[in-house]
Amino acid sequence: MITAAGLPARSITSSPYFTSLITVFLLVILLAVGGAAYPGFLSLQVMFNLLIDNAFLLVIAIGMSFVILSGGIDLSVGSVLALTTMICAYMLQTWHWNPLVVIAIALAIGTLFGAAMGALIHYFKLQPFIVTLAGMFLARGLCYLISINSITIEDPFFVALSQTQLPIGDCFISPGAVIALVTLAAAIYVAHCTPFGRAIYAVGGNEQSALMMGLRVARTKVLIYAFSGFCAALAGILFSFYMLSGYGLHAQGTELDAIAAVVIGGTLLSGGYGYVAGALTGVLVLGSIQTLIAFDGTLSSWWTKIVIGGLLFIFCVVQRLMSLRTNKK
Amino acid sequence: MHSPVARAAAPTKASMPMFVQHPLFRPLAALAILLLIDLFMVPGFFHLEIKDGHLYGALIDIANRAAPLILAAIGMTLVIATRGIDISVGATVAISGTVAAMLIGGTMVMNNGTPEYVANTPMWLSLAAAMGVALLCGAWNGALVAGLGLQPIVATLILMVAGRGLAQLLTDGQIITVYYQPFFFLGSGYLFGLPFSLYMVAAVFIVTALLLRKTALGLFIQSVGINPVAARLAGLKTAVLIFFVYVFCAACAGVAGLMITSNIKSADANNAGLLLELDAILAVTLGGTSLAGGKFSLAGSVIGALIIQTLTYTIYSLGLPPEVNMVVKSVVVFLVCVSQSPEFKTMWRRAFPARAKG
């Protein structure tokens, strides 16, 4: 009988479970520091604002988690978000279509856009980085083709959703934040409890093996990018609620924020290790850093950048050192 | 026993001309096609004349303007070969340019209504300082990636975010204008009729290529990129190597920063080298190097950079409205990438079997 139970793991690259916990721990510290330094920082509404203001980023980060878990990357999400706001705004303002139809169409376009990139990546064996980088240019370019102006959305449904506040005690939360949380729950379920979700992990762990084990790698990969495109489009719709406008310059650089959030949340960029829920912690960390800076209110533009960089640095290093430490034990 | 090798040759391969097989064929073809479009669509595109004793024309512009991108792409190639990526190149460009401009800098003072220019620090010292700072940036990245084992994209993201802030901190958000003539030679001077920047690029390229050829650097970088565990067990100093490539990449970016600053005679901390990292990565891939690390082509990256710059220039020359710039760029990137993929080659062969066999 061979028993290997109880043996410590020898070479797991880095335990994602620990990294994720460490992130939560660091987030709590960050919030505690903020609370101590700035009165009102720890109020419930400020915490809700974190969710309200970052709902779209959370949704994008969820899609990005899937992509990164599968060992890929998607740089097009920010642009697809912008494109979605543009499509929504254009259809609503120029054609006056039913908002629900518009939403459905926008989601479909985002999904198709992602699927197309996934297909290119898989069938032509192209680098995800490059394909989605080109996708990023393309989606932004399409925005400008629709209009280089920003278009204000006046559709009553969008306006209503934008201004609805769901009260919780004295405070409130936006429908967008709720949608984002529901998406997160659904994504966690998919990742953990469905064969598709597990196939993502398998592809991220070793694509060749996944293929040899008889998984439908092609379908999985196309679906992953389609899902990321869907998330980006959904984020775009949340963003439309949030901003009530369509604009080609919306959400520039969001892809990097999303990647940073996912990685800070404990997911390995090389794929296969991590949790979708990490996206939430990652997004909250980034959001808290920004809120902290806004509460401070004395930093000039460049100091803002430097402080964000510095906090990112501290975060990554502490996370890394702690997971090294725990791994060694 | 007969060897299986003897019966080897695959029929399709043998019939194709040798140069089509070459990995640089497709990037070169893409470049050629772009130039061909220019030839027919842009009158006088290939026209070169002598002006003020140096060559003047669209081609010169492209080469000159591509110079910083080529430099960045050369550095990026090595980073990518080790399975890394450096998205802080643009920030490094901003920092080195800013430092140089500030040190050389000088101000215009009005002296009885006539402008006079004053320089601050000796040029060589300023350049050395700027390069030193760039190397520090690289060392920072290298330490995070090789020392701490952070994932490259995140490690360099830190400098990408903070670096531009540092550069702006130095300049107080102002654009620093340089008034010192000799400094302009780097980015807009001419030597034997050709832009001086081309000589700098050539020098960096040749030195790098020699380094890769004449030492074991190329082999080591590839080994680390393909299988870092095996490379370590074979006795490579993997960490040192990875550290080195980030420093090297930053050094390339530093030179690019000097060039850009010198070219526009000022350091614009906020905009210098903005998104240069993305173009550099694009150039590397267009040149046929895989982002998965391992095998790389330095010459390919140079060609990739030229493709990008030619494309940009073509868009300007054709007079396309600025709204379509990005769409055109993305479509070209898609086309070049797809045409380079082996799958496309197979499909092509299947679609045109006669050609392949003939």
Next chain:
Amino acid sequence: AKPLVIGFSQVGAESEWRTANTVSIKDAAKKEGITLKFADAQQKQENQVKAIRSFIAQRVDVIAFSPVVESGWDTVLREAKRANIPVILTDRAVNVSDPSLYVSFLGSDFVEEGRRAGRWLIERQKKTPDAVLNIVELQGTVGSAPALDRKKGFEEVIAGNAKLKVIRSQTGDFTRAKGKEVMEAFLKAEGKKINVLYAHNDDMAIGAIQAIEEAGLKPGKDIIVISIDGVKGAFEAMIAGKLNVTVECNPLLGPQLMQIAKDVAAGKPVPKRVVTQEGVFPAETAAKEFPNRKY
């Protein structure tokens, strides 16, 4: 009494102009003894919304901001209104359904700047009434408000004049490097045909001037150069005779902003629209004006 607290959300630090704007506001606040909560949005509207939300959470007395874009402000401004915090806009206007969402807008008018540039050119053209002037335009960042408006205003003015023709228009992203690069391409493609360069900001003009010089032409003479903003660099170029005119876009809004903020806080009525004092500086006035420039 407790000092007045203003939350100010700035666009970013993308240009010298913007930096001067920030400095002016910070200095003015200090001088007036007003506590300034400053947040930089790094050119992202969503960051501005976040900053404004956090100002509301901190219960500042007045919120002021320079919007990145015109549209999309309804929701957050409504929240501010509900919290009884007055909002002042600076530099750029917003497009909201309910004008009571802000109390005042202080800033320049980009369209007007474009018009001024156009008017100057029309005056200039009168010197050579028969010649057709071919114009090339360096636009700002695609889709950005100043780029759109400066283009619009300029076109509006020259539209009636058959002698003025825009033959090329391309974006130079508001930067020197791009301005130079695009101008080089223009020069190769159109050569001596170009008579006028209209740049949406001084930086692009300065870059383009270098390209013109490298092409062996004389900026300011062979090619008339018009730009907008009026930063120091532009004045230097004018003194050197390389730039013909710059239309001022005044960033020094600080003192005016603080005044309005104090009035609002004190419950005094304030005008809905305050236009900043701006001039047009042709090259002839440059040497005299140069020592006065603060940015």
Next chain:
Amino acid sequence: MTLSSAPQNPVLELRGISKAFTGVQALNGVSLNLYPGEVHTLMGQNGAGKSTLIKVLTGVYAPDHGQIVLAGQAIQPQSTLDAQNHGISTVYQEVNLCPNLSVAENIFIGRYPRKFGRIDWADMTKQATELLERMQIRIDVTLPLASYPLAIQQMVAISRSLLVSAKVLILDEPTSSLDEKEVDLLFSVLRGLREQGMAILFVTHFLDQTYAISDRITVMRNGEREGEYLAADLSRVDLVNKMVGAVVATEAAGTATRADAAAAAGQAKADGSRFQSFLRAVGLSRKGALQPMDLEIRQGELLGLAGLLGSGRTEAARLLFGADKADSGTITIEGKERSLSTPRDAIAAGIGFCSEDRKHEGAILELSVRENLILALQARMGIMRAIPLKRQQQLAEEYVKALGIKTASIETPIGSLSGGNQQKVLLARWLVTDPKLLILDEPTRGIDVRAKQEIMDYVSALCKKGMSILFISSELPEVLRVSDRIVVMRDRKTGGEYPRGALDETTVLHVIAAGDQHA
């Protein structure tokens, strides 16, 4: 055809399969019949085309010519999944599992137990545990696969393939990382399946195993089928001759007829006292992997390290090589105490190390044979002193010839070589550095009989020239045959040290299994 009679219709027929890669005709008109209720062993030298044949059969590669007929119907499997759906289940030569997923998932992925449409994790864990227990493996199936040694991963791969209700089961060298006990286990499972009427295609280089389990043997040589035989009709010597295509001395035929050819060679140095100590490790340990152990390796000695799977041999080797950091212990080399905390230190001290996991720790797959071969030497010479290309080629050619490495050219990427040939290149990588001590961890894994003997002869010859060898192998007979001295490891510590001849197979097993120190 030597076959007298087929028991019934074949369930699977391969007819005239050919497959060419750039530069190599891997298969040339190969035919094969698989009958239900039989174990059919595929034998052949490294690079004979066994793995390729299996990959064609399971849809990984499309054949250039030929037909696959399953139960009378021609099929063209497009993918592994497709093959599985046809009832063909496969365990590939290189473990093809996902290291990041748990053991249970690796077994069940693609066919999870479901409850209300979602994956039933509890049930899956239970089933996986049971399944592995049936194979006598008791591990925590919820841990990631990567946390278990290769052998357990191999068993997991096998259990995975057993899960499918397949008509045909294909196993490509499943036993190469298993020890004898596990092989026995596996065989008893296979016999059970055979009884149920499954057709089993089995690839191995072990003659013992071939004869222990096979009903039928197909021999391949150079991408062609040499012949198909009933196991009972084919003697070991014949088998080897057919594989090699020439008459080979009988001792190569493996364990049963193992004459002491090497023993004669070793006779001269049989006396242990004649050796000077080269390396001495005292109290070497690493938490969770190795208990404090002492080890001495003498100059010119071939020290065998025997033990069960997971007894800590690899771990000990890695510590000696500095691949892992030791928690405690000292290492003295040639009388000087040395700290070996990185492989570079070890290499500088004259140590070389051939890892057991060639895919992840050895081969640099996209690089050429030449580049792989000179890598360690170049690393030792340093980055600035590049070995001239001429010299590299010369070295590569020399070793390709000396070790009989089968490759299209020295510029072929090592990844397209067959498993055994890759192993030889990696051995050559260390041989060119001319180490004083060479640690070989399972160097003969996946190598055919002839190559095995060649390699061991080569190694013995080196020993005689003064090189010390630390030889780790799960093949006891091999260890016994070549070693000057044997250290037996058990439970991650040394279980005793024995001079040559003091042990035979049964006594060693005793030491290993029962912990009997006085063999």
